[in-house]
Amino acid sequence: MGKLDGQVAIVTGAGKGIGRAIALALGAEGARVAVNYLSSAAAAEEVAATINGESGQDRAFAIKANVSDPVESRDLIKKVLERWGRLDIMVNNAGITRDRSIRKMTDEDWLEVIQTNLNAVFFCTTAAMQPMIEQKYGRIINISSMNGQTAAFGQANYGASKGGIIAFSKTAALELARFNITVNVVAPGFTMTDMLAKVPENVQEQIKSRIPMGRFGKPEEVAKAVVFLAADGDYITGAQINVNGGAYM
Numbered sequence: 001m002g003k004l005d006g007q008v009a010i011v012t013g014a015g016k017g018i019g020r021a022i023a024l025a026l027g028a029e030g031a032r033v034a035v036n037y038l039s040s041a042a043a044a045e046e047v048a049a050t051i052n053g054e055s056g057q058d059r060a061f062a063i064k065a066n067v068s069d070p071v072e073s074r075d076l077i078k079k080v081l082e083r084w085g086r087l088d089i090m091v092n093n094a095g096i097t098r099d100r101s102i103r104k105m106t107d108e109d110w111l112e113v114i115q116t117n118l119n120a121v122f123f124c125t126t127a128a129m130q131p132m133i134e135q136k137y138g139r140i141i142n143i144s145s146m147n148g149q150t151a152a153f154g155q156a157n158y159g160a161s162k163g164g165i166i167a168f169s170k171t172a173a174l175e176l177a178r179f180n181i182t183v184n185v186v187a188p189g190f191t192m193t194d195m196l197a198k199v200p201e202n203v204q205e206q207i208k209s210r211i212p213m214g215r216f217g218k219p220e221e222v223a224k225a226v227v228f229l230a231a232d233g234d235y236i237t238g239a240q241i242n243v244n245g246g247a248y249m
């Protein structure tokens with residue numbers, strides 16, 4: 001018996017990194033999981049196959065959607081509803097970086113990051129909340145970042161998008177509480193994924209030396225916080241869990 005038996009989840013950007021770990025952890029607790037991807041088709045298929053295991057049951061499937069597109073993101077939720085008839089857990093995880101100092105940042109760098117990291121959360125949340133309102137149950141979990149709370153050189157666009165997620169989630173929590181829908185944020189610190197791998201190695205070492213716990217986080221450690229909010233966070237809404245090894249307190 002898993003804590004999420006019978007529940008349906010969507011995880012955006014779930015082919016790799018933190019999203020992958022979240023999808024696997026929700027699946028391990030018994031949820032059915034729609035594994036969204038944009039470019040990592042094979043990886044997303046592998047995540048879905050792992051959740052399905054040997055069971056032969058329809059426990060997970062990979063589904064392509066560019067969540068920065070309002071039509072595609074809403075269609076993603078529609079397709080999951082058509083397949084499984086309900087939606088309990090929406091994890092808005094997809095995210096990108098286009099790091100550059102403000103002096104060099106182009107309009108494109110700014111707009112692309114805001115569209116993918118912040119506007120997509122609005123598109124997916126507004127679509128996901130409809131069936132949740134009807135069910136009178138829902139768990140919306142948005143993946144922000146430590147860098148939505150504190151300054152990071154070269155990340156004006158990213159920090160604005162992640163800070164925006166925190167502000168958006170609080171208002172959504174306020175407005176949706178009456179429908180027994182909770183909206184919370186998980187804010188990872190530096191976590192070992194492809195996103196962090198893009199940071200030059202010497203900079204990674206400098207960052208690590210400033211983390212009180214002395215190491216980077218693992219995607220699975222972020223996933224634990226998401227599962228906690230989904231499975232046991234009954235009376236937690238408008239909150240934020242920092243999973244950052246003490247890097248920002």
Ligand SMILES: NC(=O)c1ccc[n+]([C@@H]2O[C@H](COP(=O)([O-])OP(=O)(O)OC[C@H]3O[C@@H](n4cnc5c(N)ncnc54)[C@H](OP(=O)(O)O)[C@@H]3O)[C@@H](O)[C@H]2O)c1
Pocket residue numbers: 012013014015016017018019036037038039040041065066067068069093094095096116143144145146147187188189190191192193194195196
């Ligand atoms: N790693 C860190 O240190 C860290 C720290 C704080 C917060 N975060 C946040 O954690 C989340 C996951 O990041 P990660 O570290 O796992 O990065 P990652 O390994 O680079 O993965 C990013 C994921 O986002 C997906 N994605 C990007 N644009 C998309 C779009 N338009 N539509 C659908 N999916 C899209 C990618 O899908 P495809 O591969 O299929 O294209 C990929 O699965 C992000 O929101 C990130 O900002 C990460």
